[in-house]
Amino acid sequence: MSSSEKKIALVTGASRGIGRATALALAGDGLKVLVHYGRSAVEAEAVVEAIRANGGEAEALGADLASEDGAKTLAEKVRTIVGSRLDVLVLNAGVSKAARIEDYTTADLETLYATNVRGPFFLVQQLLPLLGEGSSIVVVTSVVARGVVGKPALENPSILAYASTKGALETLVKNWAAILGPRGVRVNAVAPGIIDTDMSNFTKTEAGRETALSMQALKRIGKPDDVADVVTFLASEKARWITGASIPADGGSKL
Template structure:
């Protein structure tokens, strides 16, 4: 996919979609920075797996939920790779499901701090080392465009989390317009229900039934299903795609 020898920073890459993406990029010949917030052991395991297969990877830590987290990660990225970054995959994020009455100000602030503010300022801080041919892929969600779950005041929902993904997709379109003249592409990938730690509800029969009921393809998504699409969008094969949000959801909500 022409990712050979490109430098890629993948946030939230110690597990789930981020980890699968790091492995996919390494298979295609990219040099990978495996970012993590708190999961140091899992990040080092991912790095070891990549290196055991002949790839190049390094773990890099920063807490993107803090006000200075994005600047710290950008600084550590520059220290690790120098003055040029080919790909940023903004995958790091947190989620929460609750009834509307159950959300707190702290919940809301944490969701936006990590998912939106961290991503916004990471892009800001990394732009000086991105140039023509570089690109950004933001991991969004089906929740940015569709109501997920069973609506109801007494039912838990991910509406606050979904609103952060909607904000990210708005940023993607604006970044694509602003950075296009510099030859920098920006796109989103919007997964449906994927079997990760963030989708604990799929571990129950009822949750699995709800997930499968809204999909045309009757299986739960795997992190690798998303990772392969991210790798394509980040490659030169997708050179004429920017400002898009690519659904990777098994035909959900058709």
């Protein structure tokens, strides 16, 4: 396949964790990958270099998706590279916070919703002209969108605000799938459980690891590749008859 014929994917939050693994996996499938980052430029360039070292094509694109113009800025950068067609959009960028209910602030909610919901919403809006027959959108949500994790109590920190943003994304996935289906665009979610990333540092302790494993049927901590492989499947032609779905990639959590 020549460079001009290559399919192109944009992966947000691709400098590390699940986003990084997804960018590498899509490049391994022969796609040119646009590696988005918010602040981690050095890490994003490292992902690009890793892809190029394996014979793939990639470019790093910076934009703060939590800012009011972040989605528009990123979309403009994408258009200068891809022209009129984007084949795969992976919405992975996100932030989290754990706190007791009484300790959450307005700023916390604004940051969580700006990054996790508003950014993806307007990025899809801005990229609509590039998405057509055969394009695929994959949204990384979370198992917490559909179940309560940890030990719920007023005195305990929880991620309920973060969970609510992932629930909002799951709702958007269904609506996007219904709205964009007639033009041949598929939209699906992947809902990871506890994955070994910077966002799950609690699994580095023995107590945290035991808590995580007690929730799961499969007794190991998930790796970013475990999620990336599901994302790349949904983005591929092999999933051509799947849309509006949310696929758990959680090791059998909360069965």
